[in-house]
Amino acid sequence: MFSSTGDSSVLRLAEREVPEPGDGQVRVRVMRSGVNPTDWKRRSAGDPGFAEVTPNMDGAGVVDAVGPGVLSLHAGDRVWVMLAAHSGPFGTAAEYSIVPAAHAFPLPEGIAYDVGAALGVPAITAHRALTVAEGGPARLSPFAMAGRTVLVAGGAGAVGHAAIQLARWAGATVITTVSSPGKAALATAAGAHHVVDYRHGDAAREIRAAAPDGVDVVVEVSPAGNAELNRAVVANHATIAIYANNGGDTAAFDIRPHMMLNTRVQFLILYTLGEPALQAAAEDVGAALRDGALPVGEEHGLPLHHFPLERTADAHDAVERGVVGKVLITP
Known part of the structure; x- marks a missing residue:
């Protein structure tokens, strides 16, 4: 104490x-x-x-x-x-x-x-990030995100790990960015369909190769550092859900490109989220838990x-x- x-x-x-x-x-x-x-x-x-x-x-x-x-x-x-x-x-x-x-x-x-x-903070945060996009879904369940593509920034982190697992459980195509081969292995073990090491190669090109029409939801841990990458890969009506300030407390966005794509930038934090949203997230996390979709350990990422x-x-x-x-x- x-x-x-x-x-x-x-x-x-x-x-x-x-x-x-x-x-x-x-x-x-x-x-x-x-x-x-x-x-x-x-x-x-x-x-x-x-x-x-x-x-x-x-x-x-x-x-x-x-x-x-x-x-x-x-x-x-x-x-x-x-x-x-x-x-x-x-x-x-x-x-x-x-x-x-x-x-x-x-x-x-x-x-x-x-x-x-x-679970707790990482899983509830990941749930919120995945459910704030225009057009939904507002709740997660199997096939709820079928046909949608999610980009998880930092897939080897605790929130990133939960986001990969929940999005995969909900039927989304999951792309994630990492900073090393070791973290790439963890993100793959978590269930990501495509893993991009942003420190080696052209991350935007690799993401676009996996999602030619762009990504629908970005689960964002580092908005300052990833602003340009997100602009290059988001789809029309995409949502960038920001849950942390890694890399700096301020971020700059190019207005016109985002305007032309109707991009939504959504901030989130659990402490002021409100009880209805917390309870909805916990119910969905519980369902994923019962389905065996949220394992932990190195072998699970x-x-x-x-x-x-x-x-x-x-x-x-x-x-x-x-x-x-x-x-x-x-x-």
């Missing part, structure tokens, strides 16, 4: 009384905690909002207790959770976490806790890096350094 913001040295291991769930909340015995860039960013700057904060948004475990008014979950239910540290001080980097019951979702038997803890709870600071540092794959903490 931490009580003041700063680098990972502000994190400390502490023993506290097991918290009790309030109205509409559940207590989850955490089996895995997932670490995202948003976790170290929230820890490093801004007002923690509480005297003490346990970090981390995502995780998976077993419902240990339910608060008043909770009818959807029961003690013993296996769940994956999202946005735990956003709704209160009890994030998932602990033995127990308190989350709204609405942010805890069934984790089917046979699906590992590693998979559940890797997302290497896993495990840390014990007492090394939470090291786990945050690994994500901040840009380790390839998913960082998980085991309480």
